[in-house]
Amino acid sequence: KAGVTQTPRYLIKTRGQQVTLSCSPISGHRSVSWYQQTPGQGLQFLFEYFSETQRNKGNFPGRFSGRQFSNSRSEMNVSTLELGDSALYLCASSAGANVLTFGAGSRLTVL
Amino acid sequence: GENVEQHPSTLSVQEGDSAVIKCTYSDSASNYFPWYKQELGKRPQLIIDIRSNVGEKKDQRIAVTLNKTAKHFSLHITETQPEDSAVYFCAAREMSGGSNYKLTFGKGTLLTVNP
Numbered sequence: 001k002a003g004v005t006q007t008p009r010y011l012i013k014t015r016g017q018q019v020t021l022s023c024s025p026i027s028g029h030r031s032v033s034w035y036q037q038t039p040g041q042g043l044q045f046l047f048e049y050f051s052e053t054q055r056n057k058g059n060f061p062g063r064f065s066g067r068q069f070s071n072s073r074s075e076m077n078v079s080t081l082e083l084g085d086s087a088l089y090l091c092a093s094s095a096g097a098n099v100l101t102f103g104a105g106s107r108l109t110v111l
Numbered sequence: 112g113e114n115v116e117q118h119p120s121t122l123s124v125q126e127g128d129s130a131v132i133k134c135t136y137s138d139s140a141s142n143y144f145p146w147y148k149q150e151l152g153k154r155p156q157l158i159i160d161i162r163s164n165v166g167e168k169k170d171q172r173i174a175v176t177l178n179k180t181a182k183h184f185s186l187h188i189t190e191t192q193p194e195d196s197a198v199y200f201c202a203a204r205e206m207s208g209g210s211n212y213k214l215t216f217g218k219g220t221l222l223t224v225n226p
Contacts, residue, residue: 042200042218056213098143100214102154
């Protein structure tokens with residue numbers, strides 16, 4: 001059974017650009033969550049989607065957005081990139097409200 | 112919203128010793144508390160979890176205890192081995208305000224097990 005797949009794994013952008021990250025959940029999992037991981041800050045919740053609907057959103061500016069498709073795949077977008085957006089972005093899928101299975105992450109560097 | 116505090120931020124033990132990591136949470140309605148282990152360069156992986164209707168859960172060398180009254184829970188690792196070296200994250204699931212699909216994480220504990 002394939003795990004959670006995130007693409008791309010690494011990317012470098014410059015300030016002001018935008019980026020789109022993709023996440024394919026475990027087959028059958030309908031919930032997809034996104035977290036930002038930075039040194040010293042742990043994992044901070046961005047948003048969660050279920051059946052193409054955003055159910056929860058964290059305390060991030062509107063530059064961070066996401067969506068989920070009918071096949072449960074999800075994308076997140078960050079517009080007008082800032083240096084502070086450099087982080088590991090983790091996607092996690094869940095079959096229910098509890099256990100999260102994480103992907104390997106997309107490491108974004110903003111120059 | 113929920114707030115999770117985790118201590119210590121770093122912990123160094125000798126192989127064979129026990130390690131304890133403690134977390135406190137703020138939302139008394141939270142009812143699910145997982146622990147994740149993240150090895151260097153790898154993804155977080157669930158190692159154990161506990162629900163609020165249980166006070167303690169054990170899985171081989173790992174145990175978690177929950178004190179709902181004090182709103183704190185702890186991870187206990189016995190007979191530590193070098194492969195236990197990693198960052199450990201605690202988390203709590205919010206139940207208030209319709210946010211019951213969100214896990215709030217502590218900032219992590221870097222555990223180093225010295226041979």
